[in-house]
Amino acid sequence: MFEKFEERDDEFAKLIRRINPPRVVIDNDSCEDATIVQVDSVNKHGILLQVVQVLTDLNLVIKKAYISSDGGWFMDVFNVIDQDGNKIRDQELISYIQRRLEEDDDFVPSSKGVVGLVPSEEHTCIELTGIDRPGLLSEVCAVLTDLRCNVVNAEIWTHNARAAAVVHVTDDITGCAIEDPKRLATIKELLCNVLKGNSDLNTAKMTLSPPGGVTHRERRLHQIMFADRDYVRVERPEGGAKKSRPHVTVADCTEKDYTVITMRSKDRPKLLFDTVCTLTDMQYVVFHGVVHTGRMEAYQEYYIRHVDGVPVSSEAERERVVQCLEAAIERRGSEGLELELCAEDRVGLLSDITRVFRENSLCIKRAEISTKGGKARDTFYVTDVTGSPVDPKTVDSICRQIGQG
Numbered sequence: 381m382f383e384k385f386e387e388r389d390d391e392f393a394k395l396i397r398r399i400n401p402p403r404v405v406i407d408n409d410s411c412e413d414a415t416i417v418q419v420d421s422v423n424k425h426g427i428l429l430q431v432v433q434v435l436t437d438l439n440l441v442i443k444k445a446y447i448s449s450d451g452g453w454f455m456d457v458f459n460v461i462d463q464d465g466n467k468i469r470d471q472e473l474i475s476y477i478q479r480r481l482e483e484d485d486d487f488v489p490s491s492k493g494v495v496g497l498v499p500s501e502e503h504t505c506i507e508l509t510g511i512d513r514p515g516l517l518s519e520v521c522a523v524l525t526d527l528r529c530n531v532v533n534a535e536i537w538t539h540n541a542r543a544a545a546v547v548h549v550t551d552d553i554t555g556c557a558i559e560d561p562k563r564l565a566t567i568k569e570l571l572c573n574v575l576k577g578n579s580d581l582n583t584a585k586m587t588l589s590p591p592g593g594v595t596h597r598e599r600r601l602h603q604i605m606f607a608d609r610d611y612v613r614v615e616r617p618e619g620g621a622k623k624s625r626p627h628v629t630v631a632d633c634t635e636k637d638y639t640v641i642t643m644r645s646k647d648r649p650k651l652l653f654d655t656v657c658t659l660t661d662m663q664y665v666v667f668h669g670v671v672h673t674g675r676m677e678a679y680q681e682y683y684i685r686h687v688d689g690v691p692v693s694s695e696a697e698r699e700r701v702v703q704c705l706e707a708a709i710e711r712r713g714s715e716g717l718e719l720e721l722c723a724e725d726r727v728g729l730l731s732d733i734t735r736v737f738r739e740n741s742l743c744i745k746r747a748e749i750s751t752k753g754g755k756a757r758d759t760f761y762v763t764d765v766t767g768s769p770v771d772p773k774t775v776d777s778i779c780r781q782i783g784q785g
Contacts, residue, residue, distance in 0.1 A: 447669035510575035
């Protein structure tokens with residue numbers, strides 16, 4: 381009986397959304413230095429993340445945001461600019477934003493940054509997690525090369541001594557997904573052995589994403605690291621570079637029955653996506669909020685409740701919210717020296733590059749791997765083994781070994 385009521389409620393919610401589809405207004409006149417994107421829609425859990433995801437995937441910078449979703453209606457206002465700091469003038473891009481945000485299919489994700497959306501015959505998606513250590517990515521890439529797997533694209537994050545990756549691979553001969561069960565089992569076994577090393581026998585994991593899933597890749601990385609409890613802080617080794625910690629507070633707003641979260645941190649790309657993603661996946665709803673970013677600092681303030689309508693109710697829950705939001709801000713922090721590589725793609729290229737890093741005692745803190753039109757475009761964030769800045773002489777040596785081109 382309860383299932384029937386839930387189905388009826390779900391159908392009623394769909395009917396309300398059809399009667400009141402999302403309405404998007406994009407305004408270039410009201411603000412001097414940014415394009416204003418206003419979204420009005422029937423409210424539902426996760427809608428704020430969906431809107432932020434669309435804007436973030438287009439590499440737009442959100443300078444300010446005003447959020448309000450009390451009652452059954454949702455209204456958000458975003459001040460956005462492009463990567464060069466300019467307003468959005470391209471009419472095709474404006475039309476695309478409007479069309480995507482007004483779609484009535486829960487803002488279906490674009491193929492950019494999506495795990496498992498591309499048909500299964502195009503690639504096999506591998507998810508990895510384990511204890512981070514120097515040379516781990518190099519070992520993973522070497523195993524994939526030996527197993528005749530070509531890395532099409534990948535994203536790797538490390539945080540609090542944990543590492544997570546979402547990797548898309550193809551067969552190096554056919555260029556298609558790997559579907560043979562025996563071969564997939566071999567890949568899983570060997571990668572798990574690498575991830576376990578000598579000290580991670582219980583927590584190293586390697587999974588193959590089911591074909592047809594539609595999970596945003598960066599959201600999936602947050603989910604993987606959250607499930608791996610990377611938000612539990614570990615002591616840093618002596619001599620490592622010290623990072624400025626984000627400042628997160630959780631307080632009660634008893635007169636309105638909300639919990640108020642404030643966050644102050646260094647501003648960076650995709651910061652808003654990362655915090656909203658974490659709140660959404662922790663099953664919190666943002667009812668009101670304001671976001672301001674400046675040259676030195678980003679400020680975020682949210683009035684939230686749990687999806688069951690209850691504010692944060694215990695000291696343990698309060699502490700967990702603080703830890704998880706700190707982790708969300710730190711995971712994508714640009715720790716280390718940024719190295720960009722553009723080269724003709726070939727089987728084993730990533731294995732060769734990461735081997736050079738390992739032989740020069742560099743640790744890869746984060747990486748974004750992509751291939752398009754026969755070209756590999758990779759970005760690595762690296763430090764030395766103590767977490768300190770890389771010696772310029774080491775960078776020169778790496779350039780000579782990999783090639784100046």
